[in-house]
Amino acid sequence: MLSGEALGAIARIDLVEGEGGRVTPVDYKRGRPPNAPGGAWEPERVQLCLQSLLLRANGYSCSEGVLYFVEAKERVTVPFDDALESRTRELLGELRTMASGGRIPPPLQDSPKCPRCSLVGICLPDEINLLSEPARAPRRQDVRRLVPGRDDALPLYVQAQGAIVGKTGDLLEIRVKGSLLQTARLMEVSHLALYGNVQVTSQALRELCARDIPVCYFSYGGWFQGITTGMAHKNVELRCRQYAAAMSTGASLPIARRIMFGKIKNSRTLLRRNHKDPPAAVLAELDRLAARTQAAESMETLLGIEGAAARAYFGEFQGMLKAGGMIFNFQGRNRRPPRDPVNAIISFLYSMLIRQAMVTAIAVGFDPYLGFYHQPKYGKPALALDLAEEFRSIIADSVCIGMINNGEIGGEHAIARGGEVALTQTGRRKVIEAFERRMDATITHPLFGYAVSYRRIMEVQARLLARHLLGELSSYPVFRTR
Ligand code: SF4
Numbered sequence: 001m002l003s004g005e006a007l008g009a010i011a012r013i014d015l016v017e018g019e020g021g022r023v024t025p026v027d028y029k030r031g032r033p034p035n036a037p038g039g040a041w042e043p044e045r046v047q048l049c050l051q052s053l054l055l056r057a058n059g060y061s062c063s064e065g066v067l068y069f070v071e072a073k074e075r076v077t078v079p080f081d082d083a084l085e086s087r088t089r090e091l092l093g094e095l096r097t098m099a100s101g102g103r104i105p106p107p108l109q110d111s112p113k114c115p116r117c118s119l120v121g122i123c124l125p126d127e128i129n130l131l132s133e134p135a136r137a138p139r140r141q142d143v144r145r146l147v148p149g150r151d152d153a154l155p156l157y158v159q160a161q162g163a164i165v166g167k168t169g170d171l172l173e174i175r176v177k178g179s180l181l182q183t184a185r186l187m188e189v190s191h192l193a194l195y196g197n198v199q200v201t202s203q204a205l206r207e208l209c210a211r212d213i214p215v216c217y218f219s220y221g222g223w224f225q226g227i228t229t230g231m232a233h234k235n236v237e238l239r240c241r242q243y244a245a246a247m248s249t250g251a252s253l254p255i256a257r258r259i260m261f262g263k264i265k266n267s268r269t270l271l272r273r274n275h276k277d278p279p280a281a282v283l284a285e286l287d288r289l290a291a292r293t294q295a296a297e298s299m300e301t302l303l304g305i306e307g308a309a310a311r312a313y314f315g316e317f318q319g320m321l322k323a324g325g326m327i328f329n330f331q332g333r334n335r336r337p338p339r340d341p342v343n344a345i346i347s348f349l350y351s352m353l354i355r356q357a358m359v360t361a362i363a364v365g366f367d368p369y370l371g372f373y374h375q376p377k378y379g380k381p382a383l384a385l386d387l388a389e390e391f392r393s394i395i396a397d398s399v400c401i402g403m404i405n406n407g408e409i410g411g412e413h414a415i416a417r418g419g420e421v422a423l424t425q426t427g428r429r430k431v432i433e434a435f436e437r438r439m440d441a442t443i444t445h446p447l448f449g450y451a452v453s454y455r456r457i458m459e460v461q462a463r464l465l466a467r468h469l470l471g472e473l474s475s476y477p478v479f480r481t482r
Helices: 042-057 082-101 125-132 202-210 236-246 249-274 280-293 299-315 341-364 382-389 392-405 425-440 454-469
Strands: 002-004 009-011 015-019 022-029 064-069 074-079 154-158 164-168 171-176 179-185 189-195 215-218 224-228 414-417 420-423 442-444 451-453
Touching: 002 042, 009 042, 022 042, 042 064, 042 074, 042 082, 125 454, 154 425, 164 202, 189 341, 202 224, 215 341, 224 341, 236 249, 236 454, 249 280, 249 299, 249 382, 249 392, 280 299, 341 382, 341 392, 341 420, 341 425, 341 454, 382 454, 392 425, 420 425, 425 454, 451 454
Parallel strands: 022 064, 154 189, 189 215
Antiparallel strands: 002 009, 015 022, 064 074, 164 171, 171 179, 215 224, 414 420, 442 451
């Protein structure tokens, strides 16, 4: 790492070859030399030239650099002349002007660089171009899926009481009373979810923090109680914008309207798809309420609309349950504590959904405690709750309905005591499995047209919200299933 105060630049140089004071910077590239004059594109030549300017500023003599193409095992020498040096200084000046302007430049259009760019999952070039500038944008069918449709890393759940999670090499080990229960490769774990009395060794915790793998803590019954993460995300700019927008009704109300619109529309879609005899009046009422969100002039109005939509939707919930009977007789939404098996399943699923939203919010760089619809309250993960809203019906409720209708869960998986109904350990395991299956299921994205998992969709939504706050998208494009 080398800096030069007069140049106002810092460079990380892969390798410096040299003898005495005469040196050559070497930059490693993955592929083969491009079919360009001199075997290198301008950005690579400029990058090397800037490295050489920094080396010279630090007392070395440097007249050329080398690009080493790993796949071809080929060296391309780039001589430094006056033209390249003045072009490098010119671009450095332009870059500084752009950075001080405070506005992120738009992503490249249909660039062949994007598929191999390490920032592609954050940048989302085709998606942002499609949503931000329809005139310049690719058509929906031309949006390239440049990130994998699914994540390789998945959550690791531990609900064996008394279990200890430790670390050996690149593995997490789960032991109960000294006996090894299970191992998991750290690189395949997205986050750790611990239920009840489960311990984590400090060695494991340190490694998880170093790898940015959050640890989420739940009560034995599934109540989400806390999270441990590594150092806070470096994206300070995003958090500044988040705080500013959350403190301004003018900025947060439009986001809240979009979130509620999506939530109500998605509930309506679930009802239409799953109800034995979809009631036209309720579907029309949900449509009407969704339309009203767009004109809501205060958060209180939105809260009222949300309450009315929930009554209409949950009033017909039983019609989506085929098994019915005494065990799964849903009479309305209740919680803290849930008083029937359906509400126990729904509450457990919602807490998992909020955990997923919390982990996603942190990974993108947000403060999960400051939302736009949910108002700040000590310990309330308001942004995670905001991000979960549009997915409550299509992920959590849908899993509950599917499990009951397929006979995957039954009366033996719930226990009632003192007016409270909770899931048994086997019941919870079954719900966790069904939830993870749903998160992993791929669907065709309604806006971008490519196949992608729900887990990835949640991340994309969080990133789109960030791009809206950073000024790249004029509104938050809430996720709506068809
Ligand atoms: S993905 Fe984004 S940052 Fe990377 S090359 Fe494409 S436009 Fe540039």
